[in-house]
Amino acid sequence: MSIDLRTGSPPARVPFYNDPKVRSIAYQVALCAVIVFLVYGAASNAIDNLKKANIASGFGFWNQTAGFDISQSMIAYSNLSTYGRAFWVGLCNTLLVAAIGIIFATILGFIIGIARLSKNWLVNKAASGYVETIRNIPLLLQLLFWYNAVLKALPDFRDSLSIPGGAFLNNRGLFLPEPIPQTGFSFAVMAFCAGIVVSTGYHIWARKRQEKTGQQAPVFLVSLGLIVGVPLIVFLAAGLPLGFDYPRAGKFNMAGGIEILPEFAALLFGLSIYTAAFIAEVVRAGIRAVSHGQTEAAYSLGLRAQPTLRLVVVPQAMRVIIPPLTSQYLNLTKNSTLAVAIGYPDLVQIFTGTVLNQTGQAVEVVAITMAVYLTISLATSLLMNFYNSRIALVER
Amino acid sequence: MTMSEGDLAVAQIKFVRQTTLEQQPPPKSMHGPIGWLLTNLLSSPFNIILTILIALFLAWIIPGLVNFLLIDAVWTGADRDACREVVQNRTIGACWPFAWERLAYFTYGSYPIEERWRVDLFFGMLAIGVFWILWLQAPRRDLAAYYCFIVLPVCSYILLSGFETIGLRHVDTVLWGGVLVTIVVSAVGIVVSLPIGILLALGRRSDMPTVKLFSVLFIEFVRGVPLVTVLFMASVMLPLFVPEQYSPDKLLRALVGIAMFASAYMAEVVRAGLQAIPKGQFEGAMAVGLGYWQMMRLIVLPQALKITIPNIVNTYIGLFKDTTLVFIVGIFDLLHTIEVSRIDPKWATPVTSTTGYAVAGIFYLVFCYAMSRYARATEARLAKSERR
DSSP states (O other), rough: OOTTTTTTSSOOOOOOGHHHHHHHHHHHHHHHHHHHHHHHHHHHHHHHHOOOTTOOOOSGGGGGGOOOSOOOOOOOOTTTBBHHHHHHHHHHHHHHHHHHHHHHHHHHHHHHHHHHOOOOHHHHHHHHHHHHHHHHHHHHHHIIIIIIITTSOOOOGOEEEEEEETHHHHHEEEEEEEEEEEETTTHHHHHHHHHHHHHHHHHHHHHHHHHOOOOOOOOOHHHIIIIHHHHHHHHHHOOOOOOOOOOOEESSSSEEEEOOHHHHHHHHHHHHHHHHHHHHHHHHHHHSOOOOOHHHHHHHHHOOHHHHIIOOOOOOOOHHHHHHHHHHHHHHHHGGGGGHHTOOOIIIIIIIIOOOOHOOOHHHHHHHHHHHHHHHHHHHHHHHHHHHHHHOOOOO | OOOHHHHHHHOOTTSSSOOOOOOOOOOGGGSSHHHHHHHOOOOHHHHHHHHHHHHHHHHHHHHHHHHHIIIIBBBBSSSGGGHHHHHOSSSEEEEEHHHHHHHHHHBTTTGGGGHHHHHHHHHHHHHHHHHHHOOOTTHHHHHHHHIIIIIIIHHHHHHHHHHHGGGGGOOGGGGOOOHHHHEHHHHHEHHHHHHHHHHHHHTTOOHHHHHHHHHEEEEEEEHHSOOHHHHHHHIIIHHHHSOOOGOOHHHHHHHHHHHHHHHHHHHHHEEEEEHTTTTHHHHHHHTTOOOOEEEEEIIIIIHHHHHHHHHHHHHHHHHHHHHGGGGGGGGOOOHHHHHHHTTTTOOOOOOOOHHHHHHHHHHHHHHHHHHHHHHHHHHHHHHHHHHH
């Protein structure tokens, strides 16, 4: 027992309820009790209410016939398919719009982010005008605008706008010629795949050689030749083995070609344009985070402007850009749920909309939908943690 | 050699100038409007091309916007015929009489006409609260927080929902709509999310494992799913979780969803602020004998919240924009009233939709832009106070 130095007597006993350890345990027990009580109450009420409303529970509905049609599906689906099948159709549609949206938003966002750093006054102001306007208008409003005021206001399919190259645009969507590969096309595809493999090997060899000898190899040109040039020559040599199925106006609708639904186009436009404004800010912040001393040091070592950008500025900027960029990608994926407002058949529209209405099994349906998005989010953040630990600055 | 001899020697050299030259103005190409053009717009061939492209783009989009909103717009009229090209025989821009006729609906929804003074009073009280808390020179700012977080919510509830004993008729929330609902939803999100967010942030940094676990679970769960699914959860699952007779009305369900969502995001913002406070502040507070809550209330939170103000305002901007999503679960917010109005046959013209969206766009743009300016000004003010 410790001795109080001033009086030499043992310290006054602290009452047990003032002991931090006891208090901490008491608080935690109380919290757990409250949460268990809430969960128990919610569950018992839910069971009661479901029984009263005569709604089945459990995941048995997964294998029942869905009985509704879906306007766009990447996998085979008909109204005789099951609810489970409808779930996969919705998930594929969500991932499709998210993936294409991410590509467009990244390209547009990088262009605008770099434009905001331009010394050209007009470019700079135009870019910041874009960012300020787009960021301050709700995404849902933008989606409704693209869908109802722009795409749905296009002419009927009888007076479609024709786009050079055999494509048509009308209020039922964008109709593109569908490429149909013919015999011999597979050679070009094989050449393309071989090009990727060989140029990867060449890239590794060139890097090893540069580390050993300092000699640089024209990696970019060689890869370009292997991946684009060779397949092109094969394609030409095989006698252009690619036909097109052109869309034409039928009696009641367009026939032939690939149809891009206006819902899909509106969602894609809206998501890409909205997210690009945020990506532009991320890119601008990332590039400005690289101190000017880095550029000056590179110049004083004798690097020219282009290699300075490629070897010094961009790699350091990417370290700052990539984590917030990923969270923007995640936001885009989550925002794709707004599809429900314009009727694009994404996961939420199909599952939390139609399936929920037909089965009435709110708890299961919402839980499955949330689990999907939660999985995507957690997987992304795990990847990000891994990436961050790999590229973290190694300091002394 | 003496000084005078040296001077004489220099003076005799004819090609050395004896007086300083007059200062010359910089070359014409470096200053004035031409210099500005050359350095800012036309500095290189690539820049010249960019300038031309952007100028062409702006020349296409700005006159288009001005024409639509002002020059070609219709300003007076009683029904759709005023805004139809076939009838008027000219290009038609925005159909403002439509927006004007529907303005009351956009503002109050279906709130009973004779009771709308209550909504106006609510807007007035809210405006007072906002100015009081944001205007730095305002008198008695210490009371502003109590006003905004305690007095205002209670008064607003009594005012808007009604209280029979003092003669205010009950107005059901299904009648609420338009800007009123947009403001109510965002105000509830703002007022609820700050305290809950602070508690969650403290919980996440707590030493108690269960408190930390539940905080992390809640925050990560809500942040990992889209707001639409949270709203669906609130609107279809919440009624299942409570006994039938207490089933919350539609607006309340959406408010619960919004509040949960906003709290989780606010928690992360506050946590970032807490992390920026040096450990010495905590240790100093403990050394002078403050307990946990005293330490947080008197030492840590005032500093943490001060540096997070810009991020808090940015979260509020996001929340304000996200309130439009209540549209999806069937609440009549501003966007929903516009969606309903634009398909009204009385005003069915090709420009009605665009006019409606323009009204909503201007509303959100003005409010969000004002908030983001405030956040930026606060950031600049804080940066100034940090400078030594």
